[in-house]
Amino acid sequence: MSGEKLLVVEDEAHIAEVVCDNLALEGYEVRTCADGNEALEQVRQWRPDLVLLDVMLPGLDGFAVCARLRAEQDQVPILFLTARGAPDDRVRGLELGGDDFLAKPFELRELVLRVRAILKRTRWMQSPHPAGDRLKLGDCVVDFKTFQVSRQGTSTELSPKETLILRALAERPGEVVSRSEILDRVWGYDAFPTTRTIDNFIVRLRRMIEDDPQNPRYIHTVRGTGYRLTP
Amino acid sequence: MVRGPRRKLYTYMAVTVLYALVIAWWIVFFSRQDEILLGRMQRLGAELTPAQSRALTEATDDSMRMFAFEGAFLGLLLAASVVLVLRSLHREIALQSSQKNMLSAFTHELKSPIASAKLYLESLHQGRVEPDKRERYLAHAREDLERLHRLVDEMLLTARMQSVSPQLTLEEHDLAHLVERGVQNVQSDPAVATLAIQLDLRGPLPVRADPRSIETVLRNLLSNAHKYGGASSRVDISVGCLGRDAFLKVRDRGPGLRGQDPRALFEPFVRGGEKLVSDQPGSGLGLYFVSELAKAHRGRVTAREAPAASGGGLEVDLRLPLADGAAATREGDRA
Numbered sequence: 001m002s003g004e005k006l007l008v009v010e011d012e013a014h015i016a017e018v019v020c021d022n023l024a025l026e027g028y029e030v031r032t033c034a035d036g037n038e039a040l041e042q043v044r045q046w047r048p049d050l051v052l053l054d055v056m057l058p059g060l061d062g063f064a065v066c067a068r069l070r071a072e073q074d075q076v077p078i079l080f081l082t083a084r085g086a087p088d089d090r091v092r093g094l095e096l097g098g099d100d101f102l103a104k105p106f107e108l109r110e111l112v113l114r115v116r117a118i119l120k121r122t123r124w125m126q127s128p129h130p131a132g133d134r135l136k137l138g139d140c141v142v143d144f145k146t147f148q149v150s151r152q153g154t155s156t157e158l159s160p161k162e163t164l165i166l167r168a169l170a171e172r173p174g175e176v177v178s179r180s181e182i183l184d185r186v187w188g189y190d191a192f193p194t195t196r197t198i199d200n201f202i203v204r205l206r207r208m209i210e211d212d213p214q215n216p217r218y219i220h221t222v223r224g225t226g227y228r229l230t231p
Numbered sequence: 232m233v234r235g236p237r238r239k240l241y242t243y244m245a246v247t248v249l250y251a252l253v254i255a256w257w258i259v260f261f262s263r264q265d266e267i268l269l270g271r272m273q274r275l276g277a278e279l280t281p282a283q284s285r286a287l288t289e290a291t292d293d294s295m296r297m298f299a300f301e302g303a304f305l306g307l308l309l310a311a312s313v314v315l316v317l318r319s320l321h322r323e324i325a326l327q328s329s330q331k332n333m334l335s336a337f338t339h340e341l342k343s344p345i346a347s348a349k350l351y352l353e354s355l356h357q358g359r360v361e362p363d364k365r366e367r368y369l370a371h372a373r374e375d376l377e378r379l380h381r382l383v384d385e386m387l388l389t390a391r392m393q394s395v396s397p398q399l400t401l402e403e404h405d406l407a408h409l410v411e412r413g414v415q416n417v418q419s420d421p422a423v424a425t426l427a428i429q430l431d432l433r434g435p436l437p438v439r440a441d442p443r444s445i446e447t448v449l450r451n452l453l454s455n456a457h458k459y460g461g462a463s464s465r466v467d468i469s470v471g472c473l474g475r476d477a478f479l480k481v482r483d484r485g486p487g488l489r490g491q492d493p494r495a496l497f498e499p500f501v502r503g504g505e506k507l508v509s510d511q512p513g514s515g516l517g518l519y520f521v522s523e524l525a526k527a528h529r530g531r532v533t534a535r536e537a538p539a540a541s542g543g544g545l546e547v548d549l550r551l552p553l554a555d556g557a558a559a560t561r562e563g564d565r566a
Binding site: 012014015017018019021022025056083084104105106107108 | 335338339342343344345346347349350351353354357359360364368371374375
């Protein structure tokens with residue numbers, strides 16, 4: 001889809017120019033800025049659909065920009081572009097709420113594909129759920145629009161990733177959804193080094209949804225494959 | 232802390248504790264010798280005359296004094312070795328951490344021009360560039376490769392500086408003369424040639440210096456004055472002495488420190504007080520080299536904002552110790 005707004009935050013003028021030109025050729029509306037504080041302002045005012053964020057920036061660095069936005073409950077998708085490609089940096093960026101990570105130097109084609117993939121995931125998350133915006137699991141109600149789980153009068157906030165995992169399972173009730181499929185739909189194919197990350201998210205979801213998380217009634221583990229939701 | 236030195240530190244601390252325990256046991260053992268001896272004699276039923284008892288006490292007192300002295304000496308030796316080893320480990324940790332930071336900074340600096348040159352060429356190769364932009368893309372890719380070339384040269388120089396302290400030929404020279412000659416040589420650089428340099432040389436100032444290093448210092452300082460000196464091309468270079476040091480001050484009329492910590496300017500990859508500002512060519516290593524060369528001359532370098540009343544700007548002040556004997560004769564000749 002064209003016309004989506006992308007903000008490129010990059011202090012290297014040459015990289016910013018060539019990335020911008022190429023994304024504009026793909027039909028996106030692109031703006032650039034060169035420092036962290038300006039990036040925050042642009043995100044708040046221009047409301048981009050995706051931020052391509054360099055990590056080493058003058059002023060406020062990319063990790064701090066991401067952390068600040070997430071603290072403000074701003075869930076704008078973030079793709080980190082950085083020369084710091086060490087596993088620790090990748091994990092840190094993703095833990096702070098980044099959506100994907102691309103190490104410099106990268107291929108143009110890969111950049112474009114990742115941008116498309118993130119925007120596709122975002123559109124999927126924002127699109128209406130086939131069975132409605134609410135999922136009822138016993139006395140527990142999940143609202144995909146407000147990212148909330150209500151149960152016996154109390155409601156708990158879900159993170160976007162938790163919501164997406166539940167949604168991926170709820171779209172095919174009774175069927176097995178593999179870990180790699182969840183990883184692909186929720187994070188992008190190689191964002192995380194291990195599929196075990198999903199298992200941790202499932203543990204958290206069971207605590208919110210199940211009466212007895214040790215003996216789950218709704219979210220079942222299918223050994224060696226993935227998970228199945230039985231409403 | 233880095234893993235290697237930490238393991239060494241723990242091993243060393245364990246060995247030190249063991250030594251301290253052995254010394255403590257040794258002191259306790261010997262201090263109880265008279266009690267043990269008396270106990271044994273009592274068990275054997277031996278009776279000591281008052282004179283024998285006095286002689287025994289005196290003998291054990293003498294031994295005690297000797298053991299106390301030896302114990303204190305060993306304790307001091309142990310304490311001194313702890314200080315020496317801790318100091319050496321601290322230096323090793325600082326060096327490893329500085330090398331790690333340097334490597335990480337170099338990695339970032341190298342990957343950026345590689346990434347942009349690659350993207351420009353890939354765009355050109357895929358025919359995705361509008362005709363009016365092709366020349367600009369090529370020019371930018373070439374600039375990236377030149378930046379990469381400069382960086383590699385500077386990395387090699389840094390590696391040489393860090394592995395063996397720079398191989399300088401330190402001989403006695405007149406700093407005023409070195410600066411005068413250095414400025415003449417550096418002015419062949421087209422960027423430096425545009426500067427209006429005012430020289431104030433108060434020599435002779437005998438210092439132990441390497442002429443080529445002084446020229447490198449001048450080249451870097453004048454190149455910075457050209458890049459960050461703002462609209463005014465005026466640069467003042469003054470050479471004189473203050474106390475036991477000779478000084479070389481280079482001052483531009485630019486925006487000065489802009490609120491930045493002056494010490495940060497001498498860290499690698501800091502440009503114009505702000506990290507990774509790329510609107511000016513350069514690697515951000517110039518002032519770092521100046522500081523390393525100053526250290527290799529047993530000198531130091533500082534930066535400060537010149538008073539606004541006299542036109543402002545940034546003043547970099549290099550101090551080198553005056554050669555032996557020269558400082559004494561120059562007392563009172565304060566600049």
